[in-house]
Amino acid sequence: MSAMADQRSGAVVEQLRERIRQLQAAPRSYLATLRTGVEEVDALLPSGGFPLGQAVELCGEAASGRTSLALRAVAAAHREHRLCAWVDGPKELYPPAAAAMGVDLSRLLIIRPKEPSQLAWTAVQLARSGAFACVVLDLNQGLAAGASGGRSSGVRLSLAEGKKLADAAFRGGSLLLLLSSPSAPADGVTRMRTESLGPEGLSVEVVRSRQGGLGTRAELPWSSLYPALGPEGEESVLLAGELPTGKELVPDFYRGRSWEQRNGCGILGQRPGRDAGMPSMGSVLKTGTAPR
Amino acid sequence: MRLGYLHFSRFPAQRKVIEVPALAGKPFVLEEEVRSARRVAFASTSALKAGVRPGMTLTAATALEPSLQHFPYKTEDELRALASLGEALMCVAPGFQLSAPEGMWFDASAAHLFGGEEGLCLRALEVCSGHGYRGRAVVASEPFTASALARHGTRPVLVVPEGGSARALAPLPLVALEGREREAFAALGLGTLGEVAALPAGAVAARGGAAGLRAHTLCSGGDDTPFVAAVLEEVLEERMTLDWPAESFEPLQFALKTLLDRLCARLAGRRRAAVRLKFLLRLDPSGQVELPLTLARPTARAKLLLDLARHQLSDLRVENPVAGISVRVEEHNEDRGQQLALGDTPEGDAALEVVLSRLVTTLGEESLFSASLEAVHRPEQAYAAQAFRPPASTRGMAGELLPDEEVEVPVEEALKERPSRLLEQPATLDAEVTETGELLAAWLLGKRRRVMAMAGPERLGGEWWAKEPYSRDYYRVHFEGMGPAWVFRDARDGRFYLQGLFD
Numbered sequence: 001m002s003a004m005a006d007q008r009s010g011a012v013v014e015q016l017r018e019r020i021r022q023l024q025a026a027p028r029s030y031l032a033t034l035r036t037g038v039e040e041v042d043a044l045l046p047s048g049g050f051p052l053g054q055a056v057e058l059c060g061e062a063a064s065g066r067t068s069l070a071l072r073a074v075a076a077a078h079r080e081h082r083l084c085a086w087v088d089g090p091k092e093l094y095p096p097a098a099a100a101m102g103v104d105l106s107r108l109l110i111i112r113p114k115e116p117s118q119l120a121w122t123a124v125q126l127a128r129s130g131a132f133a134c135v136v137l138d139l140n141q142g143l144a145a146g147a148s149g150g151r152s153s154g155v156r157l158s159l160a161e162g163k164k165l166a167d168a169a170f171r172g173g174s175l176l177l178l179l180s181s182p183s184a185p186a187d188g189v190t191r192m193r194t195e196s197l198g199p200e201g202l203s204v205e206v207v208r209s210r211q212g213g214l215g216t217r218a219e220l221p222w223s224s225l226y227p228a229l230g231p232e233g234e235e236s237v238l239l240a241g242e243l244p245t246g247k248e249l250v251p252d253f254y255r256g257r258s259w260e261q262r263n264g265c266g267i268l269g270q271r272p273g274r275d276a277g278m279p280s281m282g283s284v285l286k287t288g289t290a291p292r
Numbered sequence: 293m294r295l296g297y298l299h300f301s302r303f304p305a306q307r308k309v310i311e312v313p314a315l316a317g318k319p320f321v322l323e324e325e326v327r328s329a330r331r332v333a334f335a336s337t338s339a340l341k342a343g344v345r346p347g348m349t350l351t352a353a354t355a356l357e358p359s360l361q362h363f364p365y366k367t368e369d370e371l372r373a374l375a376s377l378g379e380a381l382m383c384v385a386p387g388f389q390l391s392a393p394e395g396m397w398f399d400a401s402a403a404h405l406f407g408g409e410e411g412l413c414l415r416a417l418e419v420c421s422g423h424g425y426r427g428r429a430v431v432a433s434e435p436f437t438a439s440a441l442a443r444h445g446t447r448p449v450l451v452v453p454e455g456g457s458a459r460a461l462a463p464l465p466l467v468a469l470e471g472r473e474r475e476a477f478a479a480l481g482l483g484t485l486g487e488v489a490a491l492p493a494g495a496v497a498a499r500g501g502a503a504g505l506r507a508h509t510l511c512s513g514g515d516d517t518p519f520v521a522a523v524l525e526e527v528l529e530e531r532m533t534l535d536w537p538a539e540s541f542e543p544l545q546f547a548l549k550t551l552l553d554r555l556c557a558r559l560a561g562r563r564r565a566a567v568r569l570k571f572l573l574r575l576d577p578s579g580q581v582e583l584p585l586t587l588a589r590p591t592a593r594a595k596l597l598l599d600l601a602r603h604q605l606s607d608l609r610v611e612n613p614v615a616g617i618s619v620r621v622e623e624h625n626e627d628r629g630q631q632l633a634l635g636d637t638p639e640g641d642a643a644l645e646v647v648l649s650r651l652v653t654t655l656g657e658e659s660l661f662s663a664s665l666e667a668v669h670r671p672e673q674a675y676a677a678q679a680f681r682p683p684a685s686t687r688g689m690a691g692e693l694l695p696d697e698e699v700e701v702p703v704e705e706a707l708k709e710r711p712s713r714l715l716e717q718p719a720t721l722d723a724e725v726t727e728t729g730e731l732l733a734a735w736l737l738g739k740r741r742r743v744m745a746m747a748g749p750e751r752l753g754g755e756w757w758a759k760e761p762y763s764r765d766y767y768r769v770h771f772e773g774m775g776p777a778w779v780f781r782d783a784r785d786g787r788f789y790l791q792g793l794f795d
Contacts, residue, residue: 061737061773061774062737062774062775062793062795063713063774063775063776063777063793063794063795064774064775064795065775065795066795067712067713067795068712068794068795071712083644083682090713091716092713092714092715092716092792093712093713093714094671094675094710094711094712094713094714094792095663095665095675096665096671096674096675096707096710097707097710097711097712097714098663098712099665099703099707100703100704100707100708100710101712105662105663105664105665105675106662106664106681106682106683107662107682107683108662108663109648109660109661109662109680109682110660110661110662110663110677111651111655111659111660112659113655113659114655114656114659118654118655121654122651122655125647125650125651126647126651128647129643129644129646129647130643131643131644131647142715143713143715143719143790143792143793196773196774196775198744198770198772198773199744199745199770199776202775222775222776222794225794226708226709226794227708228705228708228709229709229768229776229794
């Protein structure tokens, strides 16, 4: 009986030894770059992705794809179970959309300083600590001012702040992504310019780089950043003349709340939440702008 | 029942050196007031070498050793320190009973987990050594045997077998016996406990009464005193009153170190880790300052907590000097320890805690958060802020090579159609619309922008039961020179609002 037990434990020990040998022989993986997962963008960068230990600037107008590119880099770090931080100057980051892009919200620290002057200091502290694989510093001013007609320029970093940020990224081994606008560019070692090309898509261009690839440019459709906005049929595109008018404008719960309208849709016929999938702007957009 | 006894020679002096490391090797005493005279309660080794003895007046002690430093002896503080050490020992013993000021009994019933009673003693001494205390440990069947051998014996670890107490006690000097009986036996010319035990019990009872018989029984290795385990305090709090009000951060540091050492010892003994702490500074003559400290990763490491406390308190400006300080663990959870691989250091988490503490101090706690999704359809309320507590990373060799075990939580499909930037409150769009309600253009970011294309509507509505129901038709609109914007027409007023950008 004891001989059998000895044999069995010996076999287990041998298996474990073999497993340890395998583990020791296998190469260890080290995170050196953060890929966005968008092939066209990754191909622009010499290291095949955003390099860790550097400050990279994503410069562009509002709605030009900067935030989603940064979110994709964050998601890449989260896949390796690393922590990331987002210094949200304009207080506009929408976490549900980030989660949909693969960001692990429990590993993303969001910081919203009250004063714009605290943005750079916060990013320096985070990057220098080495505890975060990726630190995103959003220097834009925010849409609220822009929507009402004003200019939305953003926070302009001083030369010293730019140097401090680059130094902090280098010392902490973190990727520091600066989201800026063309009217207030930051001082990233690598600068990528993003530009909206209208409904057709967007372009990404390397405008500053010490590692080559300067001037390279890629054009990509919006669906590569937001797959849910992927190409669909022509009928999904709604032109201005087809907007619902008149009675259709009035949602159901402002109309008569009769029992007939209930029809299995809940009390008083009201249907809370999202009714149906939103049609996407389709491939038809690639053919040209919509007629006015 | 088998009991262990831990004796820490001159425990208050040892504690003082742990508190103020600069005192190591220097002559100092702890003095107390006895009948209006300040007398030495405990002395350091170098003070003893100079001839200073407990019970001596402070004046006499200073005359013997002019460089003698003296500190007040506070019984309550010593008791708390001893109790916290007892709680730290709960990882090796299920219960302890204090024997102030220099020792404690502990339950030795878990000896089999440490390879026997000697192993248990060694482990207990190791735990004490981890907190900076040196001592001796003895395991026996009777409380008196264990304590007498630990106090007056010479071996650091001793295990007295069942029934061997009388033999083990025999060579001990009569000093080991406490009370008035000792003097009576000394008057008879007896020198050791063995000689007392050799006396006939009847004769001792006849001359010494019940007390004499009890002393005789103790010396013969019999003691029926029950072991009463200390009751643990529910609230994990440590407080200290400073000797004099502190006007700078320097004296506070020593107090903080002492308090956090004790608190962490108590946490470690209970296998708990602090999640949220509160520092309370009592000001002189009135007022108090409260400082919360929330940890991203729960910990019971005193050094890390002290670093964080330093960050919190070093730049603090208070209007009055600080008279006292207390630290309280507001929230704690199970301490699962930290799994490190070869080459890993625990500094990674320390760096995270330090930077978070620095940011909280400067920006305020409300500025830092991590988001969690909420089952709410109104877009601006679809997430909530919560304290940043990332899951522990499983790094290291095995962590990198083994397949991922984390289960991916599926994200709701609707969220994939949400913009990455969202305004906290929808902004009214300065829009140009036709008579039929058609959106033609809008003033956005300082420019008039024509609508190039739009997709929608996606109707979101609800909360009809609340004060402010909503019903919105959402469109993705391509304005001229911009990427897609998320615009809705509100059913209440028919106006267009900008809510987000697909940036």
